[in-house]
Amino acid sequence: xxxxxxxxxxxxxxxxxxxxxxxxxxxxxxxxxxxxxxxxxxxxxxxxxxxxxxxxxxxxxxxxxxxxxxxxxxxxxxxxxxxxxxxxxxxxxxxxxxxxxxxxxxxxxxxxxxxxxxxxxxxxxxxxxxxxxxxxxxxxxxxxxxxxxxxxxxxxxxxxxxxxxxxxxxxxxxxxxxxxxxxxxxxxxxxxxxxxxxxxxxxxxxxxxxxxxxxxxxxxxxxxxxxxxxxxxxxxxxxxxxxxxxxxxxxxxxxxxxxxxxxxxxxxxxxxxxxxxxxxxxxxxxxxxxxxxxxxxxxxxxxxxxxxxxxxxxxxxxxxxxxxxxxxxxxxxxxxxxxxxxxxxxxxxxxxxxxxxxxxxxxxxxxxxxxxxxxxxxxxxxxxxxxxxxxxxxxxxxxxxxxxxxxxxxxxxxxxxxxxxxxxxxxxxxxxxxxxxxxxxxxxxxxxxxxxxx
Ligand SMILES: Cc1ncc(COP(=O)(O)O)c(C=O)c1O
Numbered sequence: 001x002x003x004x005x006x007x008x009x010x011x012x013x014x015x016x017x018x019x020x021x022x023x024x025x026x027x028x029x030x031x032x033x034x035x036x037x038x039x040x041x042x043x044x045x046x047x048x049x050x051x052x053x054x055x056x057x058x059x060x061x062x063x064x065x066x067x068x069x070x071x072x073x074x075x076x077x078x079x080x081x082x083x084x085x086x087x088x089x090x091x092x093x094x095x096x097x098x099x100x101x102x103x104x105x106x107x108x109x110x111x112x113x114x115x116x117x118x119x120x121x122x123x124x125x126x127x128x129x130x131x132x133x134x135x136x137x138x139x140x141x142x143x144x145x146x147x148x149x150x151x152x153x154x155x156x157x158x159x160x161x162x163x164x165x166x167x168x169x170x171x172x173x174x175x176x177x178x179x180x181x182x183x184x185x186x187x188x189x190x191x192x193x194x195x196x197x198x199x200x201x202x203x204x205x206x207x208x209x210x211x212x213x214x215x216x217x218x219x220x221x222x223x224x225x226x227x228x229x230x231x232x233x234x235x236x237x238x239x240x241x242x243x244x245x246x247x248x249x250x251x252x253x254x255x256x257x258x259x260x261x262x263x264x265x266x267x268x269x270x271x272x273x274x275x276x277x278x279x280x281x282x283x284x285x286x287x288x289x290x291x292x293x294x295x296x297x298x299x300x301x302x303x304x305x306x307x308x309x310x311x312x313x314x315x316x317x318x319x320x321x322x323x324x325x326x327x328x329x330x331x332x333x334x335x336x337x338x339x340x341x342x343x344x345x346x347x348x349x350x351x352x353x354x355x356x357x358x359x360x361x362x363x364x365x366x367x368x369x370x371x372x373x374x375x376x377x378x379x380x381x382x383x384x385x386x387x388x389x390x391x392x393x394x395x396x397x398x399x400x401x402x403x404x405x406x407x408x409x410x411x412x413x414x415x416x417x418x419x420x421x422x423x424x425x426x427x428x429x430x431x432x433x434x435x436x437x438x439x440x441x442x443x444x445x446x447x448x449x450x451x452x453x454x
Contacts, residue, residue: 012051123337138164143161154284161324166310180231188235211223220251268294275362278385292318368441390414
């Protein structure tokens with residue numbers, strides 16, 4: 001609320017007018033509780049009687065309601081229309097994810113009460129020092145916890161100094177490129193590949209080199225032919241994003257040998273490797289990184305939840321100093337409280353338990369959708385992991401995806417993930433938030449019906 005001016009209009013009227021304007025603009029929504037008059041008066045530096053008079057006027061006009069001990073509220077009746085101008089409602093509203101949304105973990109399965117307890121406990125034991133800006137490279141406790149997790153769960157050996165906490169993959173990529181890239185450097189990118197990272201690359205004057213993907217993942221021979229001098233390779237070895245195929249062992253070896261020869265950097269995006277449902281997953285490439293050419297990028301967006309905005313990089317030992325210097329140019333953007341709670345979550349064993357539980361749920365949820373679509377005559381690609389399914393379609397996958405979206409389903413077209421490659425069309429759909437077999441059936445039927453509409 002702005003400050004009160006000293007014009008001839010009585011103070012209580014000025015306050016009432018401003019509240020009314022805030023209600024009309026949608027800034028104060030119907031049903032919202034106003035601060036107690038005593039608190040509000042102190043906040044804006046007027047007497048309590050003045051605020052009471054403003055509230056009283058708005059109650060009389062129907063803008064506010066008094067609900068006894070519970071306090072004073074923006075009238076619920078305003079939702080029905082008058083006197084608020086509906087056109088002035090704020091466009092900033094929270095929307096729930098749509099069915100099939102890609103890249104989301106199962107939001108219903110996250111132990112929110114446990115997380116809240118752990119965060120509360122952390123908050124209570126924080127010291128004064130925790131209020132100061134933390135280490136720009138990340139909280140030491142979290143960096144150590146990530147080292148333990150990587151060793152036991154991913155077979156990666158590293159020191160805490162090699163770990164840089166980031167606010168997610170894009171921020172990690174920015175740190176990598178700000179530290180190492182020079183204008184004009186070439187970067188291999190999987191085609192089709194994760195499209196949301198392209199702006200980070202395009203905005204830095206790098207030459208983006210699309211490299212095709214086949215049933216063994218990134219086609220390393222093709223990359224070596226088209227851009228033999230590339231300085232960076234962006235790759236999703238666990239489950240290629242979005243096709244889901246793992247990068248085969250021969251290709252991993254070939255890529256690493258080429259990078260060692262050419263002194264190129266491999267950026268291993270290990271975003272969802274924890275979720276593998278059939279057979280043994282290959283370990284991350286980073287665990288084979290004898291030549292020290294791999295920068296490993298991890299994220300909590302899939303394993304916990306994306307609103308955490310927390311991920312990390314593991315950089316090769318010889319790069320620690322230059323990453324450290326670059327990281328020191330800005331503060332770490334992940335709040336200390338979040339980092340410390342994450343460290344507790346890992347150190348107390350909750351992270352492992354959660355991953356184990358999620359793997360079991362996802363295997364079931366995935367199977368429900370596979371069966372529902374297969375039953376309707378639409379088999380899905382066989383992939384063994386990840387958080388989404390790919391369903392081959394004939395005809396324009398873009399047109400079919402658009403029909404799905406018109407029906408309120410967040411399906412995506414494989415073609416929209418391509419850079420220059422051509423290939424058969426497919427629809428991509430997340431399965432992690434499908435709660436039971438009936439829901440899978442309902443959604444599959446809805447999708448197929450939408451696709452069949454003329
Ligand atoms: C291929 C891929 N890499 C990385 C990420 C992680 O992104 P972030 O850490 O910014 O949430 C995602 C998220 O959807 C992804 O799909």
